[in-house]
Amino acid sequence: MSKRKIATAEAPPVERDGRPPVEAIRAAAFTQFAERGYPVVTVRDIMKACGLTQGALYNHFKSKDELLHDIIATTQAELERVCQQAVVGAGADPRARLAAFVRAYVMRHCRLRIEALVANREISWLDAERVSDIRRSRRAIRDIVIGILSDGIERGLFDPPDVDGRRELKALAMALLDQWTHVSMWYVPGGPLSEEQMAGLYADMALRAVGAKPATA
Amino acid sequence: MSKRKIATAEAPPVERDGRPPVEAIRAAAFTQFAERGYPVVTVRDIMKACGLTQGALYNHFKSKDELLHDIIATTQAELERVCQQAVVGAGADPRARLAAFVRAYVMRHCRLRIEALVANREISWLDAERVSDIRRSRRAIRDIVIGILSDGIERGLFDPPDVDGRRELKALAMALLDQWTHVSMWYVPGGPLSEEQMAGLYADMALRAVGAKPATA
DNA sequence: CCCCTCCCTGAACGCTTGTTCACTTTGGTG
DNA sequence: CACCAAAGTGAACAAGCGTTCAGGGAGGGG
Numbered sequence: 001m002s003k004r005k006i007a008t009a010e011a012p013p014v015e016r017d018g019r020p021p022v023e024a025i026r027a028a029a030f031t032q033f034a035e036r037g038y039p040v041v042t043v044r045d046i047m048k049a050c051g052l053t054q055g056a057l058y059n060h061f062k063s064k065d066e067l068l069h070d071i072i073a074t075t076q077a078e079l080e081r082v083c084q085q086a087v088v089g090a091g092a093d094p095r096a097r098l099a100a101f102v103r104a105y106v107m108r109h110c111r112l113r114i115e116a117l118v119a120n121r122e123i124s125w126l127d128a129e130r131v132s133d134i135r136r137s138r139r140a141i142r143d144i145v146i147g148i149l150s151d152g153i154e155r156g157l158f159d160p161p162d163v164d165g166r167r168e169l170k171a172l173a174m175a176l177l178d179q180w181t182h183v184s185m186w187y188v189p190g191g192p193l194s195e196e197q198m199a200g201l202y203a204d205m206a207l208r209a210v211g212a213k214p215a216t217a
Numbered sequence: 218m219s220k221r222k223i224a225t226a227e228a229p230p231v232e233r234d235g236r237p238p239v240e241a242i243r244a245a246a247f248t249q250f251a252e253r254g255y256p257v258v259t260v261r262d263i264m265k266a267c268g269l270t271q272g273a274l275y276n277h278f279k280s281k282d283e284l285l286h287d288i289i290a291t292t293q294a295e296l297e298r299v300c301q302q303a304v305v306g307a308g309a310d311p312r313a314r315l316a317a318f319v320r321a322y323v324m325r326h327c328r329l330r331i332e333a334l335v336a337n338r339e340i341s342w343l344d345a346e347r348v349s350d351i352r353r354s355r356r357a358i359r360d361i362v363i364g365i366l367s368d369g370i371e372r373g374l375f376d377p378p379d380v381d382g383r384r385e386l387k388a389l390a391m392a393l394l395d396q397w398t399h400v401s402m403w404y405v406p407g408g409p410l411s412e413e414q415m416a417g418l419y420a421d422m423a424l425r426a427v428g429a430k431p432a433t434a
Numbered sequence: 435c436c437c438c439t440c441c442c443t444g445a446a447c448g449c450t451t452g453t454t455c456a457c458t459t460t461g462g463t464g
Numbered sequence: 465c466a467c468c469a470a471a472g473t474g475a476a477c478a479a480g481c482g483t484t485c486a487g488g489g490a491g492g493g494g
Contacts, residue, residue: 042480042481042482043481043482043483044480044481044482054482054483055484056482057482057483058482058483058484062485063483064482126467138485
């Protein structure tokens with residue numbers, strides 16, 4: 001018996017369009033990693049998908065690891081930027097800020113679901129120092145959520161569930177972020193719900209979950 | 218000349234306890250897969266972790282693939298059973314049934330987080346026919362949730378968010394299940410929240426999210 | 435024309451992988 | 465004691481991996 005072949009997606013011939021090769025490699029790597037996972041995607045797979053051969057990768061990236069890190073780090077950095085921008089543009093009311101955050105976060109995870117999927121699922125293959133960099137960014141995003149929650153509670157606008165009398169904002173934020181993040185695992189672009197509708201649905205659920213008082217419109 | 222070990226004295230530096238080797242292999246594979254992921258864990262790793270050598274695996278499993286499938290399938294089957302049992306034991310009120318479901322589901326994902334983690338994260342490495350088996354079970358669990366939701370809505374006890382006037386129960390159920398499932402990704406057994414407190418918190422959030430009318434005690 | 439700089443090719447390298455297999459060890463039974 | 469089946473060993477195998485490197489060819493400036 002020989003080693004089983006893991007669905008080597010032989011299909012896509014070449015999509016290099018007119019882009020510079022670095023961009024083509026990045027794009028090919030994104031879809032391959034998203035569909036089949038970093039460790040089983042070979043350098044040969046990636047390069048064949050953009051019409052090149054193995055060796056050419058090393059004209060643009062130091063290693064397969066560095067390629068993954070490059071991809072994840074830029075995605076994550078941009079997500080963090082989007083999140084920050086969403087809340088500063090939403091005024092002072094914690095309800096509006098939460099809604100704006102959820103809308104931005106969910107919408108992004110629907111539209112760029114491949115990027116989000118890779119960034120969320122494949123971190124573990126990076127080495128320690130690189131992974132800690134990404135985790136810092138994730139923690140920063142989580143802290144934005146926690147900030148909105150505690151602000152809303154202080155102002156008496158949120159009344160989230162508590163645990164034996166004490167508020168567990170970290171657990172609450174984690175629960176919500178899990179929900180928003182994993183949209184990218186099952187959302188299908190042509191499906192029954194548009195990105196905007198998803199964003200609205202999730203914002204609604206979030207406001208209910210934290211017990212937001214009805215807005216004064 | 219070969220050196221031979223005379224007594225059985227030399228205990229392997231590993232955890233095999235008294236269990237039959239099949240169980241030891243299963244357990245070792247669980248923790249290894251959970252910590253490092255199926256494709257990068259080698260057969261040699263697993264067997265060394267229970268004090269055996271590579272070849273011995275094939276006295277108990279046909280292949281590495283079959284080992285993974287065995288692990289995931291039994292975990293998933295038991296989860297499905299737990300979910301069904303939880304709702305039938307909770308009476309007729311959709312609020313009680315939803316709460317019971319969430320409690321059982323979250324509690325299990327806290328207590329058996331390693332098993333849940335592997336079952337949720339490593340399916341993709343199974344071949345088509347095996348993976349469809351697991352997905353069927355997942356769909357069955359999702360349909361339990363959808364059943365509770367639509368029942369509660371019919372009776373006027375739930376008032377979940379809608380999308381442009383129509384109810385999207387599938388998306389709603391997915392959003393909730395994502396939240397409950399991924400507890401296993403970050404919950405730490407010795408942390409600030411016990412399993413029971415997590416269960417309570419998540420049940421509370423779920424009831425809020427679906428707009429449950431307050432219970433009549 | 436030559437030459438330099440990019441970018442690419444594809445064979446080759448050393449290593450690891452899942453799996454097999456001839457062999458030994460073990461523990462129980464008559 | 466002999467005997468047997470079950471279970472474990474560790475070398476061996478073919479295949480595949482990430483990475484390297486000597487070479488090729490295209491394009492532009494002298």
